[in-house]
Amino acid sequence: MVTRTGTQSVEPNVADAVNSWLKKYKIDYKLEQESLNSEIDKALEEYHSKSGGRGGNRPDAKALLVDKCLKKWPILIEYKGYKDKLIKLDADGRIANQKADNTPNYQNIKAYAVNGAVHYANAVLHYTSYTDVIAIGVTGSKDNNGKLITEIGVYYVSKSNLGFGQEVGTYSDLSFLKAENFDAFVEKVTNLHLSDEELQKNKEKREAEIDKSLTKLNNDIYTEEKGLGENDRVYLVAASIIATLGVPDKVAPLEKDDLKCSSENGATDGNIMVRKIKAFLNEKALPEGKKELIIRTLQNTLENDNINKVENGETQLKRVFCKIVDDLGIYYKIGLTTDFTGKLFNEMYRWLGFSQDKLNDVVLTPAYVAQLLVKLARVNKDSYVWDFATGSAGLLVAAMNEMLLDAKNSINSPEALLQKELHIKSQQLLGLEILPSVYMLAILNMILMGDGSSNILNKDSLKDYTGEYGFSSTVSKYPADAFVLNPPYSAEGNGMIFVEKALSMMKKGYAAIIIQGSSGTGKATGFNKRILARNALLASIKMPADLFVGKSSVQTYVYVFRVNEAHQKDDVVKFIDFSNDGYTRTNRKKASCNLRDTDNAKERYQELVDLVRYGKSKLQYFTEKEYYEGHIDPQNGADWNQSAPVDTRPTLADFKKTIGDYLAWEVSNILKSGTEDESLGK
Structure with a gap:
């Protein structure tokens, strides 16, 4: 039929x-x-x-x-x-x-x-x-x-x-x-x-659609659903997505019709969603402690009486669930490898009453910057990557993508590739996040990625973390050899305290961090000197001033380190002015695209990675005024943000121009004087 x-x-x-x-x-x-x-x-x-x-x-x-x-x-x-x-x-x-x-x-x-x-x-x-x-x-x-x-x-x-x-x-x-x-x-x-290029264009197009859908969803919930705080919205999105993922042949995805809007004890919409989430997490074989933490966090919102109250035959929970599935379902169903929940949380900033300092602390790292940090930290399929202020796990998502791509390109056996992919997701990524709502987004992000959430920890990385694997093992030390970070800038040393602790726990590898520029010019002198005592600064990169336009107003730098190798005064540091990264940014809410490649942006980002790794021979888009190889004093700690020195010595061309300008002035005066004399003669 x-x-x-x-x-x-x-x-x-x-x-x-x-x-x-x-x-x-x-x-x-x-x-x-x-x-x-x-x-x-x-x-x-x-x-x-x-x-x-x-x-x-x-x-x-x-x-x-x-x-x-x-x-x-x-x-x-x-x-x-x-x-x-x-x-x-x-x-x-x-x-x-x-x-x-x-x-x-x-x-x-x-x-x-x-x-x-x-x-x-x-x-x-x-x-x-x-x-x-x-x-x-x-x-x-x-x-x-x-x-x-x-x-x-x-x-x-x-x-x-x-x-x-x-x-x-x-x-x-x-x-x-x-x-x-x-x-x-x-x-x-x-x-x-x-082709990789075609797939990337499709991905960029879908991500632009996601931004539009997230804006609509957040606006709808904010204006139409009363009584929901920002944490409630985060938890409802996380819960709805997890409940609709399902596990083939084992756990059916939650459908709209499964929510009956019943007020019967044990059969409310919240009860149904919690049971579905438990079934999903059981099949994903998450560590017991992590599973209990996720359920406990979401359950408080899902089983709240107000959200399950039946009015006009419908609960608020079902309305919100339907909005989320309708607006976002297609994107996580097709498996976009993007910082999906980071985009969501970034959109929510429009409605949150953050002070400027707090806003600077929690702003999302753009995906292309996350990818840059991962490449600068030289992440590959065998890396063990960690992030001490993981936020929504955007940097770890970028690291996972890079690791999986390297594995795909270098492993020819399908079975060996599968086992390596599983190992990458379960053993080679670790993140710490102290804020519970942001932590839940990180968990969701890595579950959507399929599942790298095993070692995402809800801990204070400065006070409570001593280097263990986390839920998958509380005994073994995590063998980190790649560190990526966008820290809260209100922390000590503008966030350099996180860098010092993480690098002190690593035996080898590389680190790439994006941080407020003043941390390299005097705001973190003590931290910097201690860091250089056992780590070498390879590069200092001045980022575009409008990198976080509309979300943060600080000037940022990227610092790249080689771990466990003390910086010597004769070590060469690559100072790069990346103010022109090729992108034009706007902050217009109704714009179809607030980020446009107007000057070979992708090529510039790749050249930046090559310059840091291979040096001056890779110069193509940048000039020698933007790339400078110099030195720092390991005992200074405030000389990290240098630029190419300006040569003030006059050249032959300068001399010729000066003489030319002078002669032009003399001739002009003579002609002017002659004209005045003729006028007087008349």
Whole structure:
């Protein structure tokens, strides 16, 4: 049974052609057709109602096919009766389903067959457990002889391409869906791949959408849901996401309909969510102490009487849960490798009453800066990375991504790669965060990454931490050899106290920190001298003044160290003025993008990494005025922020210019004097 889901008006012959193909090739449900049909229908209805019908009717036909490995493939078919309405692409060749401001382009979704099919394929990714969907668009028109000419667009929409879709191939009919042809078609689909550049562009596009969705979600909850403090909002987002993740074949994701808005003791919406979260954490085999801490933290908010009170047939908890799933579900379902919860918390700053000092303490490190620190700390697949003020774990997310990429590029055995990935996530990352609400975001971030949360600790790294692994082992010392940090600048030495402690506990490796610039010019002299007694400063990098525009107003520097090697007075330090990093930043709330690459930003960031590691030979975008190799006094501690010396000696060109300017002045005076004499003579 192939289901017709739409009722839109199209060229009758197109509809007849599609239906005849479906009938001819016996394209039908293979397994559990009614229940699976219902699941997909429900997802399509969610997207249809979410758009208010602006995306047109639901797909005209759908099917669920099964390949030789018994994998189920949802097939969505949309057709239009107009020759030029097959597909609309953007400037980058992607399906043009988003406007410049990253909101849905319902006009294109409604008007073009492939665009509509891809839009509803994302509904399946968003609201079901399927991760791979085939979206098909068909258009048709008659030629001068009255013969129907059809065009078909076939796209693979998947978690792997972040829901944007990839063209599979050119087809003249739907026979590729026929049972005897389908496995060959699936093989073609599974061999598709995106280049690293294409995948990065897709990721950046999705991340821009996330920013828009987070703004909307936070605004909705802040203005419409009374009685929820900022910590409550953090915990509700974390709880909702964890509850909807599920574990294949073991824990079903929590659905909207599972929340019954009951006031019965033990059966409230909060009780249901807590049970689902417990089931999820049990299957993830988290350490018992960490699992209990997560549940205890979330339970206080989830089982609060006010949030579970039934009014007009609905609880506040269910309303908030539905908002979170609708606005954010697609992004964590497709597995974006981004500091997802860090973005969320950064958005919440708009509503929090932080003083300027406190705001400077908790600001999120931009993803591209986090990646820079990770590269400067020379992180690879064998690194053991830690962060003593981990925040939402953005730096650890960046480190994990770098480690996993290095493992993928250097390990050829699939089994060995899998074991290495598991080891990286469970054993090679450690973070400490003292604020409970921020700690919960760090936990969620690493769970979403799949799961690096084993050694994220809710501890004061200065007072309570002595170097152990944490939950996975409270005896073994963590063998850190890479340290990354964006500390709270209100701490002693503008945060250098964290650097001193972490480096004192390391036996080897590298460290890269971003910190307030005054820490290198006198605000942390004592800390700096003690740090240099056993660690070498390799580079001092002046960052753009507007790096944290709209969130913090401090001038920051990045300092790079080689660990456990005392700094000598003759050691070369690379001083780099990175004020022009290639990005232009704005702070406009309604702007479609507040960060634009206007001067080879990506290339400049890579050159910066190369300059720190290899030196002057890597100069290309930067000048010698921006790159300077000099020295510091290990006993000074306040001479870390140097710039290239200005040569004040006059050159031959300066002399010629001065003489030229003087002669021009003399000639001007002579001419002026001559003109005045002539005037007097008259």
